[in-house]
Each structure stands twice: as structure tokens, then as C-alpha cells.
Amino acid sequence: MNCAKGKQCRIVVFPLPFQGHINPMLQLASILHSRGFLISVVHTLYNSPDPSKHPHFAFHPISDGLSESPDSAPDPVRIIKLINLNCLQPFRQCLHALLSHGDVKCLISDANWYFTSSVVDALSLPRIVMRTSSVGAFLAFAALSLLRAKGYLLDRDSKMEEPVEEVPPLKVKDMPAIEMYDAEDAYKNIAKMVEETKKASALIFNTFEEFELPEIRRLHEQFASPTFAIPFHKCFSAASSSLLAQDRSSISWLDNQPPKSVLYVSFGSVAAMDTGKLREVAWGLADSGHRFLWAVRPGLVHSSEWLEMLPSGFSEATSGRGIIIKWAPQQEVLSHPSVGGFWTHNGWNSTLESICEGVPMICSPFFGDQLVNARYVSDVWRVGINLEGGLERGGIQEAITKLMDEKEGEEMRKRAMMMKEKIDVGLKMGGSSCSALDELIDFISSFQRVAG
Structure with missing residues (x-):
């Protein structure tokens, strides 16, 4: 240097x-x-x-x-x-x-x-x-x-399914939404x-x-x-840099579940929903009959402390096959052999971590770049299902069944594992990621010293 x-x-x-x-x-x-x-x-x-x-x-x-x-x-x-x-x-x-x-x-x-x-x-x-x-x-943000x-974003509701030729493969409805x-x-x-x-x-x-x-x-x-x-x-x-305390009891619970049997559910550290949508999520999980690990962050539901908004009867309907925690050690959860799918908001960190572990996804984007990531997951890389109809219990149950039980979900899992293998190769000496890091170090080292 x-x-x-x-x-x-x-x-x-x-x-x-x-x-x-x-x-x-x-x-x-x-x-x-x-x-x-x-x-x-x-x-x-x-x-x-x-x-x-x-x-x-x-x-x-x-x-x-x-x-x-x-x-x-x-x-x-x-x-x-x-x-x-x-x-x-x-x-x-x-x-x-x-x-x-x-x-x-x-x-x-x-x-x-x-x-x-x-x-x-x-x-x-x-x-x-x-x-x-x-x-x-x-690139989508740069094109806004x-x-x-x-005029792409004018009268957006009537153009939702139209492709955006300047930013393939996105549709109008996938462009980063600014509604806050x-x-x-x-x-x-x-x-x-x-x-x-x-x-x-x-x-x-x-x-x-x-x-x-x-x-x-x-x-x-x-x-x-x-x-x-x-x-x-x-x-x-x-x-080590998490702003939220991680509940490691989830790992010991996963240790006792069959391979690829658990759907991990987390909507990230910022996204929020109303009570009605939370109840649709809850009944979709209950009606699916599948095991699940659900991270419900305090603040996920407007005007709610934590779980008081869950519907009556949900705990009884899911007893013995699901647990709810406040925040999970996500990378460790996704790499666990018991996890067979990830229902995510498609923040980029979550999307990347899921692909790196070969875990297929159910996509529920909320805003911003999450919409773009979900489109790539479902239509380009084909390693997930995009809940285009929003948070509705019937669609949720159908997506969980498809991902966890059916042939289409197994094909997504295979493609996700193929992507994981390519990523692992890129991380090795001489691979694309390893070389990029070496080039970055050389690039930074080439800067002239800033005198104090």
C-alpha cells in the first residue's frame, strides 16, 4: 500500500x-x-x-x-x-x-x-x-x-402489466414505488x-x-x-451488526424438524402492514398445514406491541408445527437443513442470502427495490413465486403448497442450488468475486495519500 x-x-x-x-x-x-x-x-x-x-x-x-x-x-x-x-x-x-x-x-x-x-x-x-x-x-432507480x-408512471394503475422497454425485464408495476x-x-x-x-x-x-x-x-x-x-x-x-436482538431458540427448534420441511417467514427490518394483512398471513400459514418459523418484528403491525393482533384460534390451529419469534439469526436459519423455503419481502440482503443458500422464495415486496428483486426472483432466475395478488390467505396457501410440496417448487429449489454452486465457485481463488475483491484492494491502494 x-x-x-x-x-x-x-x-x-x-x-x-x-x-x-x-x-x-x-x-x-x-x-x-x-x-x-x-x-x-x-x-x-x-x-x-x-x-x-x-x-x-x-x-x-x-x-x-x-x-x-x-x-x-x-x-x-x-x-x-x-x-x-x-x-x-x-x-x-x-x-x-x-x-x-x-x-x-x-x-x-x-x-x-x-x-x-x-x-x-x-x-x-x-x-x-x-x-x-x-x-x-x-438501474431501475437511475431510469426513473x-x-x-x-409518462410510464402516470396513471400507473392502468399500465401495471406493461413492460418497461428501457429496463428489461421489468413491468410498470415493478418500478420502485415512492408512496411514503x-x-x-x-x-x-x-x-x-x-x-x-x-x-x-x-x-x-x-x-x-x-x-x-x-x-x-x-x-x-x-x-x-x-x-x-x-x-x-x-x-x-x-x-454482529444487527440492530435487533436475535432469538437463537429458533435454531434449536429447527434442529428437531425434518429436512426441507420448514418455511421461514420474515418481512425485514422496515416494512409494515395493517392488522388485516397480518391476519391473512397468519391464516395462510395455518391453512397450508406446513411447519413454519415466523419472525414478527415488533413494529411490523401498525399500532401493535407484538402478537396481540394475531387472530383468535391461530395458535391452536398451528400448535406443534410453528413458532413465532421477534428476530432470527437469518443467515444461520437459511443455511439450516430443515429450511425448505423463505417467504420474504425481497429486500436485497434477504434475497441474496436466500440464493446463496439455495433456498427458493415466496415474494411479497412492499416498496422500493423490493419490487424489482421480486421480479428477478420469479421471472429471470425462476427461484421463487411472486404473490402478485398481495396478501390474501387463499393465494398464500396455494403458494406455500406449490413451493414446499409440488414439482414446480422442487424445480425452483434445483435452480436455486445451481445458482449457489456458481456463487461458491466465484468465491474461490481466481473466481469472479475473489478477483473483484483483489482488484478493489489494489484500486484503493493506488490512491495518493491525503496529507493531514
């Missing part, structure tokens, strides 16, 4: 304060630390990571304007807008202090921190952007401004994120070249920066 003699090079990372963004960033930081880099983590007070879980990193909290009253900004899209405004000056001061105390190679920033581009430019510091979505989903100008607050404002911020990403020194995606090669090629046509596809979670577990 091109650092001063006797000194180690430092990388500054800046994760977005959501579970699905913090995990990948700290996994990447752990990978880079294992290659000899010192790591400084700049983070907001809102959803702050626990420094005690990462004693080998230096943590630097900055003011975000949300921490005292996070309920004032309940929507993730709104939070992203606010923290981009609130964190500019605190981040600039923190980064300037870090640069004055040693050799800093670069900043690795979540793509949603679009304000960091102007800060690092003023300090002559290279900025690498990490995107936590799939490449396919990022063009598609809105062409002021949609016009949100689209402007997405356009800003895409614009600032194009200025980055390089892009890092938490993905595999093996199943996004066409999308990576399309990305190269639009973005000039070098791109590195690296599967972070295959190198370091997300357990």
Missing part, C-alpha cells in the same frame, strides 16, 4: 442508518480490515451501531437532528432527505478532523449520502459509493426520471443520488457477477466509474 513508511492506511466508511444498509457497510469494512486497512466508521446517532461489537474499528458519531425525536420523521424516504440536510456540516467537521490525524485513502459512502460528494471534492479525497441494492434495482418524463410522503420531492432526491453516484471514483455492489452480468454490462454503458461486485455477507456474518 502506498502509505507513509511505518503507518497503516485508513478508510472512512459512512453507512446509512438502517439495518439493511448498516450490515453490508460493516461487512465490507470488516473485509477491508482483514486486508490490513484501518477503519473509521462515521455514523449518525439515529440507529447508531454498537461500537462494542466492532472493537477493531474507530467509531465517530455525528449529529443528525433526528436522534432526540426520531418519531418526527417516521418514513425512511423522509429520514434520508432530512439527514442529508442535517449532516452536512457535522460530517464535514468530522472528516476534516480525521484527515488531520493520519493517512486516509478514501471515503466509502452509502449511495444515499449524496451530499458527501461536495464535501470530499473540497478536501480532494476519493469517494467510493457503495450501493446496497442489486445492480438491476439501481426518464420514465416519468415518458411527498412523491415529487422523493423523485428529486433519487435523481440527485444517481447524479452524485456518477461522480464517484468507483462503485461497489453487494452482488455476484454470476447472476447480474447483463445488468453490470448495462451499468457500464451509463456509469464510467470502475464497478466491483463483491458478496459481503459470504465473507463476514451480519450478526
Whole structure:
């Protein structure tokens, strides 16, 4: 590495304060630390990571304007807008202090921190952007401004099944939905994120070249920066960076179940539903007759503490074949031999983890890139069933039966295992993922030292 003699090079990372963004960033930081880099983590007070879980990193909290009253900004899209405004000056001061105390190679920033581009430019510091979505989903976000100008997203309900020729294989209904607050404002911020990403020194995606090669090629046509596809979670577990306490009793329960017999159900760390949809999910599971492990995160149901909204009779109907917990050690669950399927919201981390373990999916996307991921799972990779009709008990029961019992589900499982095998090859010496990591290390090491 091109650092001063006797000194180690430092990388500054800046994760977005959501579970699905913090995990990948700290996994990447752990990978880079294992290659000899010192790591400084700049983070907001809102959803702050626990420094005690990462004693080998230096943590630097900055003011975000949300921490005292996070309920004032309940929507993730709104939070992203606010923290981009609130964190500019605190981040600039923190980064300037870090640069004055040693050799800093670069900043690795979540793509949603679009304000960091102007800060690092003023300090002559290279900025690498990490995107936590799939490449396919990022291309969909990048195309939103063009598609809105062409009228694709006007009167969306009447065009749901129409293909979007500019972003194959997506349909209009798969385009990232912005319904959380002021949609016009949100689209402007997405356009800003895409614009600032194009200025980055390089892009890092938490993905595999093996199943996004066409999308990576399309990305190269639009973005000039070098791109590195690296599967972070295959190198370091997300357990240590989880914001939620994991219930490990689920593993001992799985140990006592037959192979491939359990459907694991989890809708992620942000998605929410109303009581009616929760009851449809519950009765769909009950009516299927299958074993299940269901992670019901506190806050999953609006105005609910935890399980008080479950329908009367559900516990009796599922006694002995299902358990409900608050949060699972997901990677360990998906790799367990008793798990035969995953009913997911299709956040990218969950989708990626499922494919890496050869587990087919039932897809219930809620918003954003989840819609894109579900379409790829069901129509491109063909390793899952998309619940196109929403959360309705009859459709849920049918999908569970198809995935867990029928030939179509077994074919999905075989395709998922074939993808897993390709991924495993890419992780070996000389494979695509291993080579991408080596190239990233060389790329970062080539940056000129930033003098303090």
C-alpha cells in the first residue's frame, strides 16, 4: 500500500442508518480490515451501531437532528432527505478532523449520502459509493426520471402489466414505488443520488457477477466509474451488526424438524402492514398445514406491541408445527437443513442470502427495490413465486403448497442450488468475486495519500 513508511492506511466508511444498509457497510469494512486497512466508521446517532461489537474499528458519531425525536420523521424516504440536510456540516467537521490525524485513502459512502460528494471534492479525497441494492434495482432507480418524463408512471394503475422497454425485464408495476410522503420531492432526491453516484471514483455492489452480468454490462454503458461486485455477507456474518436482538431458540427448534420441511417467514427490518394483512398471513400459514418459523418484528403491525393482533384460534390451529419469534439469526436459519423455503419481502440482503443458500422464495415486496428483486426472483432466475395478488390467505396457501410440496417448487429449489454452486465457485481463488475483491484492494491502494 502506498502509505507513509511505518503507518497503516485508513478508510472512512459512512453507512446509512438502517439495518439493511448498516450490515453490508460493516461487512465490507470488516473485509477491508482483514486486508490490513484501518477503519473509521462515521455514523449518525439515529440507529447508531454498537461500537462494542466492532472493537477493531474507530467509531465517530455525528449529529443528525433526528436522534432526540426520531418519531418526527417516521418514513425512511423522509429520514434520508432530512439527514442529508442535517449532516452536512457535522460530517464535514468530522472528516476534516480525521484527515488531520493520519493517512486516509478514501471515503466509502452509502449511495444515499449524496451530499458527501461536495464535501470530499473540497478536501480532494476519493469517494467510493457503495450501493446496497442489486445492480438491476439501481438501474431501475437511475431510469426513473426518464420514465416519468415518458409518462410510464402516470396513471400507473392502468399500465401495471406493461413492460418497461428501457429496463428489461421489468413491468410498470415493478418500478420502485415512492408512496411514503411527498412523491415529487422523493423523485428529486433519487435523481440527485444517481447524479452524485456518477461522480464517484468507483462503485461497489453487494452482488455476484454470476447472476447480474447483463445488468453490470448495462451499468457500464451509463456509469464510467470502475464497478466491483463483491458478496459481503459470504465473507463476514451480519450478526454482529444487527440492530435487533436475535432469538437463537429458533435454531434449536429447527434442529428437531425434518429436512426441507420448514418455511421461514420474515418481512425485514422496515416494512409494515395493517392488522388485516397480518391476519391473512397468519391464516395462510395455518391453512397450508406446513411447519413454519415466523419472525414478527415488533413494529411490523401498525399500532401493535407484538402478537396481540394475531387472530383468535391461530395458535391452536398451528400448535406443534410453528413458532413465532421477534428476530432470527437469518443467515444461520437459511443455511439450516430443515429450511425448505423463505417467504420474504425481497429486500436485497434477504434475497441474496436466500440464493446463496439455495433456498427458493415466496415474494411479497412492499416498496422500493423490493419490487424489482421480486421480479428477478420469479421471472429471470425462476427461484421463487411472486404473490402478485398481495396478501390474501387463499393465494398464500396455494403458494406455500406449490413451493414446499409440488414439482414446480422442487424445480425452483434445483435452480436455486445451481445458482449457489456458481456463487461458491466465484468465491474461490481466481473466481469472479475473489478477483473483484483483489482488484478493489489494489484500486484503493493506488490512491495518493491525503496529507493531514
